[in-house]
Amino acid sequence: MDLRPLTKSQPVNQDKFEVSKILFGTSSFGGAFDEIENCSPFEAVSRALELGINAFDTSPFYGDSEQILGSVLSSLSDKYPRSHYYILTKVGRYGLNKEDFDYSSKRTRESVEEKFVDIDEVVGDGGVLIELFKLKFKSFGVKYLMNASPLSMALLTETAPPQWHPAPAKLRSIISKCASYAKENGFKISKLAIQFSLEWDGTDSTVIGLSNRKQVEEAITWFNEILARKRCEKNADKIEQIVVQEIQKIMGDWLNWCWEYPPTTIYQR
Known part of the structure; x- marks a missing residue:
């Protein structure tokens, strides 16, 4: 380290x-x-x-x-x-x-x-x-x-987010697939998320x-x-870049999506 x-x-x-x-x-x-x-x-x-x-x-x-x-x-x-x-x-x-x-x-x-x-x-x-x-x-x-919450309130981690997390069930399921894909390729999704945030020089x-x-x-x-x-x-090594790109593909329309918090509606998406 x-x-x-x-x-x-x-x-x-x-x-x-x-x-x-x-x-x-x-x-x-x-x-x-x-x-x-x-x-x-x-x-x-x-x-x-x-x-x-x-x-x-x-x-x-x-x-x-x-x-x-x-x-x-x-x-x-x-x-x-x-x-x-x-x-x-x-x-x-x-x-x-x-x-x-x-x-x-x-x-x-x-x-x-x-x-x-x-x-x-x-x-x-x-x-x-x-x-x-x-x-x-x-x-x-x-x-x-300032930038904040690169892990999206513990959503982008290797374990399931807490029960109170406002992300819809569908998004939780997709992030779980992303975390599994990262792990299969030797990466932690939490590391990819934090480095993605830290790598930007604008903050x-x-x-x-x-x-x-x-x-x-x-x-x-x-x-x-x-x-x-x-x-x-x-830049990041080629395998890492491919993993990040694939994760973004898995997320599909959920990429860059924001939730309302505290929520006023029940998500059906």
Whole structure:
């Protein structure tokens, strides 16, 4: 495995968003995809920091993700102080259903307060909201572009997605065939999906949901393979290219299809 760190372990630039090419997504810490072992978040986060991932994405929508991430980072503060990484979180969505969306000022304030941050740091002079409004649109010149969910919420993996996944049954069946085809030819569909996302130079970073040390190391290794290809000005090997093309053929009309989430209709497609 090529586990060269993505970045050096050092304080991040708070005036610029100099994020690592892989951004650690913590949705799995809420237990939505797999049962989380007590040691997994600590091992995953500490290994990610060791390998140069300097940003973590969380949300109140992800169950206890914020609290688990905060606890792990706090326990690692001697080696990796708060100045060494970015934390991205969200407001507005707190559950699976449409009624769980709440963008009211009251709930937004409560959500900020839940993050144990002095409210004046957020809404006061020099606070984050003031700065966000200053940066809003920037004459339509978007400053940072992030990619996310290369595995389509655990759909593009070697195992079946969770029961709550919004993909229609027909699409699940087709992806299962794609995963089997990839395996028959010596590839993991999760690797093909992640590398397909990481290989594009148009984004600053890609958010990948990670839950344990192995997944962190795989993501770093797969990204380093892409860097090695670029240094040698090589594309993926011919067999890999054929496998990807065949998977796209198997997907047929479902290729690039998007689902509504949370769904308001039952899919019949």
